[in-house]
Amino acid sequence: MNQYAEDLQVMNSRQPQKMLSQTVFWRIAEDIPRKLAWTLMFLSIAVPILLWWIISNTGLIPPLFLPTPTQVWDAFQRLLGTGDLQKDIFFSLFRVVAGFLLAAIISIPLGTLMGTFASIRALLEPIIGIVRYMPAPAFIPLLILYFGLGETPKIMLIFIGTLFFNTLMVMDAVKFVPKELLETTYTLGGERKQVLLQVIFPFILPNIIDACRVNMAASWNLVIVSELVAATEGLGRRISVAQRYLKTDEIFAGLIVIGLIGLTIDLLFRLLLRVACKWAKD
Numbered sequence: 001m002n003q004y005a006e007d008l009q010v011m012n013s014r015q016p017q018k019m020l021s022q023t024v025f026w027r028i029a030e031d032i033p034r035k036l037a038w039t040l041m042f043l044s045i046a047v048p049i050l051l052w053w054i055i056s057n058t059g060l061i062p063p064l065f066l067p068t069p070t071q072v073w074d075a076f077q078r079l080l081g082t083g084d085l086q087k088d089i090f091f092s093l094f095r096v097v098a099g100f101l102l103a104a105i106i107s108i109p110l111g112t113l114m115g116t117f118a119s120i121r122a123l124l125e126p127i128i129g130i131v132r133y134m135p136a137p138a139f140i141p142l143l144i145l146y147f148g149l150g151e152t153p154k155i156m157l158i159f160i161g162t163l164f165f166n167t168l169m170v171m172d173a174v175k176f177v178p179k180e181l182l183e184t185t186y187t188l189g190g191e192r193k194q195v196l197l198q199v200i201f202p203f204i205l206p207n208i209i210d211a212c213r214v215n216m217a218a219s220w221n222l223v224i225v226s227e228l229v230a231a232t233e234g235l236g237r238r239i240s241v242a243q244r245y246l247k248t249d250e251i252f253a254g255l256i257v258i259g260l261i262g263l264t265i266d267l268l269f270r271l272l273l274r275v276a277c278k279w280a281k282d
Contacts, residue, residue: 067249072256075249084238089257091233092223095151099158100212100219107166108208114167115174116200125171128164136161137225154226161222162215169215173207174200206277213269220262 024032049069055061056068063071079085114121139160143153177200185199227236235254242250 064246064248067252071249072252075247076253076257079238079250079253085253085257087233088235088238088254089261091231092227092235092258093261095154095223095226095234096158096216096219098151099155099223100162100216102155103159103163103166103215104212107163108170111167111170112174112196112201112204115171115204116196121171125168128167132164132168136222140226140229154223154231157226158219158222162219165218166211166215169211170204170208173204173211176207177203206273209269209273209277213266213273216265216269217262220258224258 024036052066053069056063056066067075076085110124114124136157140153140157143156147153147156181199181203182195185195190199223234224236224239227234228240231237235258239251239254242248242254
């Protein structure tokens with residue numbers, strides 16, 4: 001048996017060893033040079049805009065369906081000049097921030113408690129698991145019936161749509177807290193309250209920020225839906241009115257503004273993560 005193993009080792013040594021080719025682009029679980037990262041990020045935006053400009057200027061697609069970047073820019077300046085765009089941005093931002101903050105105030109401590117205490121998880125997880133599969137827009141008729149056509153139903157729609165997902169994501173983050181860390185804290189004389197506030201919560205704080213960053217996109221989806229149904233101001237309402245009068249350039253302008261606002265909020269969350277959790281890695 002030993003002779004066979006030695007012969008096999010000799011045969012393998014005679015064969016050329018296959019090595020992974022050295023490459024920067026295809027690195028697995030490693031950072032890439034900063035210059036390359038910025039180049040790729042630039043291309044991710046520049047290439048779609050270039051393709052849009054080429055296709056829209058060929059005349060293959062009528063401007064009614066695909067306006068040129070120049071037409072969209074003119075529509076943006078027109079809306080900006082009349083003051084309508086600023087007003088729509090303000091109302092949409094107010095609804096998103098109010099609804100999301102209300103959901104975060106409840107979901108973060110609730111998710112932390114559910115992840116920490118199995119008793120609370122067993123009590124609340126079944127009902128949350130049921131409600132989170134109910135589409136939030138399906139609550140719009142009830143919200144209008146209960147709260148009328150003001151700002152409250154729009155804010156409550158965002159609250160309902162983000163509360164349960166945020167809660168479960170925070171709860172799941174607690175599962176990754178090492179048990180050795182908790183046991184060490186108890187060994188050093190830590191009490192239950194200290195373990196919760198000084199060990200578990202700081203450990204999951206980066207995950208909480210990431211969960212809020214992800215669910216903020218859902219808040220924007222919901223505010224647009226609510227403004228399409230019942231609103232006199234807002235980016236969703238602006239897009240709906242533009243669709244009614246076949247102003248495709250204004251639709252594109254509204255969508256781009258929403259995307260830019262979302263990107264800005266995402267970058268702010270990333271900045272918050274770097275400032276508040278300097279020990280966390282991307």
